Amino acid sequence: MKRRMIKIDKQKCNGCGACATACHEGAIGMIDGKAELMREDFCDGLGDCLPACPMGAISFEEREAPAYDEQAVARAKATKANACACPGSASRSIRRESSSPAQRVSMGSQLAQWPCQIKLVPVNAPYFDGANLLIAADCTAYAYANFHADFMKNHITLIGCPKLDAVDYTEKLTAIIAGNNVKSVKVVRMEVPCCGGIENAVKRALQASEKFIPWQVVTITTDGKIAE
Numbered sequence: 001m002k003r004r005m006i007k008i009d010k011q012k013c014n015g016c017g018a019c020a021t022a023c024h025e026g027a028i029g030m031i032d033g034k035a036e037l038m039r040e041d042f043c044d045g046l047g048d049c050l051p052a053c054p055m056g057a058i059s060f061e062e063r064e065a066p067a068y069d070e071q072a073v074a075r076a077k078a079t080k081a082n083a084c085a086c087p088g089s090a091s092r093s094i095r096r097e098s099s100s101p102a103q104r105v106s107m108g109s110q111l112a113q114w115p116c117q118i119k120l121v122p123v124n125a126p127y128f129d130g131a132n133l134l135i136a137a138d139c140t141a142y143a144y145a146n147f148h149a150d151f152m153k154n155h156i157t158l159i160g161c162p163k164l165d166a167v168d169y170t171e172k173l174t175a176i177i178a179g180n181n182v183k184s185v186k187v188v189r190m191e192v193p194c195c196g197g198i199e200n201a202v203k204r205a206l207q208a209s210e211k212f213i214p215w216q217v218v219t220i221t222t223d224g225k226i227a228e
Contacts, residue, residue: 004045005065010034012057021196022052025073041069042076051207052200110152118160118169121176128180131156135173135202136188137195140220144188151188151218162197169198173205177213185215191227 008019008028015033027042028035028049035057037043045068050058113127118135134155141147141159160169177185187202189195199217206215219227
């Protein structure tokens with residue numbers, strides 16, 4: 001059958017892997033440092049990978065290809081979900097206890113509004129006016145000890161987990177950013193692949209809002225550090 005598929009220009013590809021992370025179907029992989037469409041039947045033709053590519057190496061083309069196999073994608077996602085768990089470790093707990101009691105209690109809660117779940121927060125609210133928006137994967141607050149002081153302070157905080165919520169936040173975040181005077185956006189995510197969903201949702205929301213807002217992404221490692 002003939003349908004819309006992605007096309008990857010390997011000469012333009014810089015091997016960053018952003019498209020593979022953005023592809024929720026798992027159709028794209030990295031081979032010898034270059035992105036490659038691994039499963040044509042996994043590609044839904046929606047192009048989540050296009051805005052993720054910083055090099056403009058991905059485009060659409062109409063060509064003969066197998067039909068999109070939604071059931072096969074679902075099975076692959078289930079297998080990946082079982083393998084992709086945000087790990088906890090005893091050694092990390094020990095390191096957390098190494099800080100002094102004074103350090104652990106010196107900073108109170110920096111939560112500036114309620115609710116804070118992306119799924120529950122209203123699209124329009126007074127606290128969004130002039131806000132520095134923090135959009136965080138919910139595991140980050142547990143992995144990074146000083147999350148309140150280092151990230152939440154002076155921010156409006158929205159949290160969620162694209163894996164557990166099983167929802168695309170793009171539409172909700174687009175409405176929030178487009179309909180309010182948001183000054184900046186900071187994304188805090190874990191280093192695990194499943195956390196790429198929240199970063200990609202923010203990217204798409206910023207693009208759809210057609211606003212030029214300063215934004216950045218901070219990645220937390222599974223041992224509680226900020227990735228370089």
